[in-house]
Amino acid sequence: MRRVLVANTKGGCGKTTLATNLAGYLAQLGHKIVLEDLDRQQSSASWLARRPAHVATVFNAEDLGKSALQKADWVIADSPGALSEKKISDAVAEADLVLVPIAPSAFDIGATQDFLALLAEEKAVRKHKTFVGLVGMRVMPRTHSAERLLTFMDESGFAVLSMLRSSQIYVTAAEEGLSIFELSNTLKEVDIAQWNPVTDWILQNS
Ligand SMILES: Nc1ncnc2c1ncn2[C@@H]1O[C@H](COP(=O)(O)OP(=O)(O)OP(=O)(O)O)[C@@H](O)[C@H]1O
Ligand SMILES: [Mg+2]
Incomplete structure (x- = not known):
């Protein structure tokens, strides 16, 4: 079992979007996927509840015992914005991979800077x-804010995986309990191409 933690102490940066899309992607490849919703808002859990019957199952950690959880191929943990330093430490120590979504604004970059500094200190x-x-x-x-975000990410010292564009298909997929990979929308090709480096990085670490 490999564990992916999706985290950033900045709220609204795309943690649930990243976690649910990754879960849907890996599930449709045939992997046994468990989504663990650590957030009281339970957005990932409500996405799971909306998932239609015809798509690959993603299990809710809440419904599984410890041994069933250990038998998963991947556990993907979606975390809340407000996470204490102690909780960050524990969650990072437990994870094989940490995915950090970052939105392109001065507020997001400012708040993420502190979070990345914390991550860099983790043993x-x-x-x-x-x-x-x-x-x-x-x-x-092609906006200045996208460029500024990329510069910030490049200078962080961490692996820069991709830049996912703003697209309504994320909103539509979330409403339907789907990942963008499971949508029958032909306009998603650009978005899927942007995901390739993310999914490659995940699978390389399996
Ligand atoms: N690439 C994208 N294109 C369009 N909308 C997006 C994209 N990524 C995220 N969103 C939207 O941005 C909003 C915030 O995303 P999300 O809920 O995933 O963030 P979060 O970090 O989980 O928030 P919270 O800290 O409240 O848990 C949502 O409405 C989501 O649909
Ligand atoms: Mg969330």
């Missing part, structure tokens, strides 16, 4: 037991 990260990958979220291509 598991320093000892290369836990790997960190950054993903730009809700990016408007």
